Amino acid sequence: MSNGKIVSIHSFRGGTGKSNTTANLAAQVALTGKRVGVVDTDIQSPGIHVLFGLDEDKMGKTMNDFLHGKATIKEIGFNIGENTGGDEGRAKLKGKNLWLFPASIRGREISQILREGIDFNKLNEGLQSTISEFNLDYLFIDTHPGLNEETLLSIATSDILIIILRPDNQDLQGTSVTVDIARSLDVPNLFLLVNKALPKYDFAKIRDDIQNQFNAQVTGVLPLSFDMAENASKDLFSLRYPEHEWSKSLIGVVDFILAAK
Amino acid sequence: MVVAFALLIAFAVPVLFLFLLNRYDLYQTGKFQHNVITLACGFFAYILAAQINPAILNIGLANSWDQIVRIWAPIVEEILKSLIIIYLVNRADFNYLVDGALYGFGVGIGFAVVENIQYMNNNLEIALLVAVARVFSTNLVHATGSGVIGIALANQREDKSKRAPLIILGGYVIAIFFHALFNSMVSGGIAILVAIVYGVLGVGLIYFIIRRGMNIQKQWVAEKLDMKDRVTQQETQVVSNIETIHEVLSPIEKRFGPEKANLVRSLIYKQAEIGIKRKLIDKETSEARKAEVHKIIEELGDDINKLRNQIGIYSMMMVREVYAGADAQVFNLLNARIASAGTGQKGGGIWDRVTEKVKDAELQELKQSRLNAIKETSLFKELSEEALNAVAAKGFVKNYQKDEALMRKGDPADSFFVILKGSLKIVTTDSKGDEIIINKVDGGETIGELALIDQLPRSAGAIALENVEALELTRDAFFELLDERLDVSLGILRGFSNRLRFSTTYIEKVIDWSQKTAEGDYSFLENTQPIMNTANSNDAKASQLLFTFYSMVSKVKEREEGLKQQLEILTFQIDQERRKKEFEEITSTEFYSKLKEQAQTLRKKRQES
Numbered sequence: 001m002s003n004g005k006i007v008s009i010h011s012f013r014g015g016t017g018k019s020n021t022t023a024n025l026a027a028q029v030a031l032t033g034k035r036v037g038v039v040d041t042d043i044q045s046p047g048i049h050v051l052f053g054l055d056e057d058k059m060g061k062t063m064n065d066f067l068h069g070k071a072t073i074k075e076i077g078f079n080i081g082e083n084t085g086g087d088e089g090r091a092k093l094k095g096k097n098l099w100l101f102p103a104s105i106r107g108r109e110i111s112q113i114l115r116e117g118i119d120f121n122k123l124n125e126g127l128q129s130t131i132s133e134f135n136l137d138y139l140f141i142d143t144h145p146g147l148n149e150e151t152l153l154s155i156a157t158s159d160i161l162i163i164i165l166r167p168d169n170q171d172l173q174g175t176s177v178t179v180d181i182a183r184s185l186d187v188p189n190l191f192l193l194v195n196k197a198l199p200k201y202d203f204a205k206i207r208d209d210i211q212n213q214f215n216a217q218v219t220g221v222l223p224l225s226f227d228m229a230e231n232a233s234k235d236l237f238s239l240r241y242p243e244h245e246w247s248k249s250l251i252g253v254v255d256f257i258l259a260a261k
Numbered sequence: 262m263v264v265a266f267a268l269l270i271a272f273a274v275p276v277l278f279l280f281l282l283n284r285y286d287l288y289q290t291g292k293f294q295h296n297v298i299t300l301a302c303g304f305f306a307y308i309l310a311a312q313i314n315p316a317i318l319n320i321g322l323a324n325s326w327d328q329i330v331r332i333w334a335p336i337v338e339e340i341l342k343s344l345i346i347i348y349l350v351n352r353a354d355f356n357y358l359v360d361g362a363l364y365g366f367g368v369g370i371g372f373a374v375v376e377n378i379q380y381m382n383n384n385l386e387i388a389l390l391v392a393v394a395r396v397f398s399t400n401l402v403h404a405t406g407s408g409v410i411g412i413a414l415a416n417q418r419e420d421k422s423k424r425a426p427l428i429i430l431g432g433y434v435i436a437i438f439f440h441a442l443f444n445s446m447v448s449g450g451i452a453i454l455v456a457i458v459y460g461v462l463g464v465g466l467i468y469f470i471i472r473r474g475m476n477i478q479k480q481w482v483a484e485k486l487d488m489k490d491r492v493t494q495q496e497t498q499v500v501s502n503i504e505t506i507h508e509v510l511s512p513i514e515k516r517f518g519p520e521k522a523n524l525v526r527s528l529i530y531k532q533a534e535i536g537i538k539r540k541l542i543d544k545e546t547s548e549a550r551k552a553e554v555h556k557i558i559e560e561l562g563d564d565i566n567k568l569r570n571q572i573g574i575y576s577m578m579m580v581r582e583v584y585a586g587a588d589a590q591v592f593n594l595l596n597a598r599i600a601s602a603g604t605g606q607k608g609g610g611i612w613d614r615v616t617e618k619v620k621d622a623e624l625q626e627l628k629q630s631r632l633n634a635i636k637e638t639s640l641f642k643e644l645s646e647e648a649l650n651a652v653a654a655k656g657f658v659k660n661y662q663k664d665e666a667l668m669r670k671g672d673p674a675d676s677f678f679v680i681l682k683g684s685l686k687i688v689t690t691d692s693k694g695d696e697i698i699i700n701k702v703d704g705g706e707t708i709g710e711l712a713l714i715d716q717l718p719r720s721a722g723a724i725a726l727e728n729v730e731a732l733e734l735t736r737d738a739f740f741e742l743l744d745e746r747l748d749v750s751l752g753i754l755r756g757f758s759n760r761l762r763f764s765t766t767y768i769e770k771v772i773d774w775s776q777k778t779a780e781g782d783y784s785f786l787e788n789t790q791p792i793m794n795t796a797n798s799n800d801a802k803a804s805q806l807l808f809t810f811y812s813m814v815s816k817v818k819e820r821e822e823g824l825k826q827q828l829e830i831l832t833f834q835i836d837q838e839r840r841k842k843e844f845e846e847i848t849s850t851e852f853y854s855k856l857k858e859q860a861q862t863l864r865k866k867r868q869e870s
Contacts, residue, residue, distance in 0.1 A: 156860035
């Protein structure tokens with residue numbers, strides 16, 4: 001079995017900036033020289049492929065095809081390092097080992113497929129073969145929001161689970177259940193990442209409070225940034241503006257990922 | 262009318278001429294009254310000559326009036342005119358050949374003016390013409406003749422060698438020959454224009470001699486002005502470049518008016534005169550005159566001292582405002598000269614004196630400001646000026662930069678400080694080792710004096726908040742002071758008792774604050790700094806109490822605010838029941854049980870691999 005790690009990025013609700021964070025984290029890890037893959041499970045809502053500059057026309061075989069046995073995993077991997085395009089941030093990924101594994105169907109349909117035909121072991125085998133075929137160090141899974149069976153499957157197979165939440169009551173409530181589930185499923189590395197924190201709050205205090213609440217590592221508190229909202233989905237923000245507060249905090253998360261056993 | 266105008270020319274022009282010559286006297290050493298005397302003597306010389314000349318003809322020494330005019334008149338007139346010059350030149354207050362030349366000019370012009378009037382009287386119908394013609398010819402010839410003799414006499418006085426009589430003789434011969442030639446030409450009927458040219462040439466000659474004489478005079482000045490007269494090299498430079506005196510003085514005049522500028526000008530002239538006099542003493546042959554010159558030098562010295570005193574404060578301002586002003590081109594010039602003259606001798610001279618005065622005044626000012634600061638302290642405020650001086654004399658003034666420590670907590674207390682200038686913070690550390698500012702101290706306050714008496718280590722540190730000037734009094738100095746000065750001891754005792762009384766204010770304050778805190782009113786925290794400053798916070802224990810209280814309330818307020826903020830964040834408190842319920846909903850499914858099982862197997866497998 002490969003040493004590559006599965007990193008699931010999850011959030012209880014939509015709108016936490018999950019896809020954006022996933023893409024940026026994956027890119028940052030790739031920048032350190034690691035071989036990284038990103039599995040997208042939802043391209044209908046602003047998909048992660050957009051962040052990597054992948055046109056829907058260019059998209060060939062998908063995860064869907066793989067799960068149905070119509071394509072090998074090799075055929076699905078889209079090499080970002082060879083298709084960086086002209087955008088300033090993404091250009092930094094040139095020559096890096098980063099692959100995107102797009103899905104062509106709704107997440108819900110995937111979970112249906114999973115429920116119907118593919119059990120946990122099959123999914124895990126699929127992910128593991130993805131890791132071994134591409135000799136990946138990290139495979140990021142951008143999961144669908146909420147706690148459905150699909151999410152549970154990805155959590156169960158994760159080596160690292162990063163739960164993204166906003167510092168508000170609802171997110172905290174939902175996150176609390178996810179945290180309990182993750183513990184129940186023995187996820188070895190459970191990380192919390194607070195996003196969209198209003199700058200008026202004391203970030204250190206937010207981190208401490210949430211950490212104490214869940215007894216889990218808060219890897220970063222990222223500010224709500226209009227700069228980022230404006231740029232989002234066009235380019236990889238943390239690559240383009242590495243000095244920005246948001247980017248600096250995000251890059252701080254990379255260390256936790258790299259240090260995770 | 263015409264006659265009146267002619268008379269005016271006859272009088273005014275010579276007088277004006279004389280005035281201009283006088284102005285040209287480089288160091289203004291000539292005495293104006295001497296010039297007036299020479300003019301008057303010129304009149305008398307004419308009257309005498311008018312008697313003697315006909316008498317010569319009468320006693321048969323000459324054959325004709327023409328002979329008188331061409332030969333005898335020049336001899337008689339030049340001798341008569343020279344009598345007063347001989348007297349003036351040999352006086353002790355005589356300076357140098359320019360004076361001699363001027364005396365000659367004076368007597369010559371005085372003579373010519375009367376002669377002119379006589380001629381005009383004889384030719385009233387052409388009086389104006391006579392006036393103009395004679396002013397520019399006869400006047401100048403008489404002036405030149407006597408001027409030459411004046412120069413010769415002046416030279417003789419400075420010459421101790423045997424050729425002195427020859428110089429006098431030469432002077433007379435030249436003057437008489439020059440005069441005789443003119444008279445002959447006029448008698449021969451030359452054109453008026455030629456006569457005028459002749460006169461002007463004569464004056465040109467005198468001018469040349471005067472120029473040469475002045476250069477010699479300048480050398481004398483440079484050579485002879487020295488520290489005996491409290492004249493520095495720099496001043497000597499100014500004096501010997503006397504042509505630029507108006508440049509030197511113009512900025513002063515512009516700023517302080519002509520009166521002050523004239524004082525400085527007089528001072529410079531008098532310094533020059535001393536230089537000349539000293540040279541004259543060297544050359545002096547007569548002991549009696551030497552003594553007299555010495556006396557004059559002394560008098561000049563007195564005058565100079567008076568002038569210096571009159572200039573006094575003014576000169577200080579001059580240096581501050583003008584001399585230091587980079588805009589004054591002249592002073593740049595002067596600075597350059599002073600620089601080229603090398604380092605001046607110390608202790609005298611106008612420039613040095615001025616610098617000294619500035620320094621003195623600044624020192625005095627500084628001393629006074631220090632005394633004022635000492636007097637402001639509650640400890641010393643009862644002391645007299647004299648006692649304050651005694652305190653100041655016992656201490657050392659020390660300067661501290663921003664963030665520098667005057668004392669640190671725990672240091673042995675062997676001195677105390679009177680803050681003269683600047684402010685500092687009194688700091689201690691809390692249990693975590695963080696700095697707590699417990700007080701702010703400004704100029705006019707003392708720190709650390711209690712420790713001198715109780716001899717305990719410093720209870721707090723003092724760190725400069727800006728540049729601080731402090732008078733440090735060591736324990737020894739302090740006790741010496743108490744030992745030597747009963748008034749100081751009493752004053753300090755009064756200071757202490759004042760403060761003791763003052764401490765009740767602190768206690769009242771604490772009571773007031775306690776009540777406010779109890780009511781949840783923390784507004785006094787914001788207003789505390791000024792309270793601390795107006796209250797003389799030297800009383801260590803009282804202020805410690807006050808500040809402990811202050812920090813306590815500050816922390817209470819902080820905690821309260823923290824609690825408020827925490828509430829704001831923790832409004833997203835987790836509903837634990839709902840959490841539990843949702844968790845159970847998910848985990849109770851068959852799907853989950855299977856998943857969990859599979860996951861466990863997977864983890865085990867991964868661990869094994």
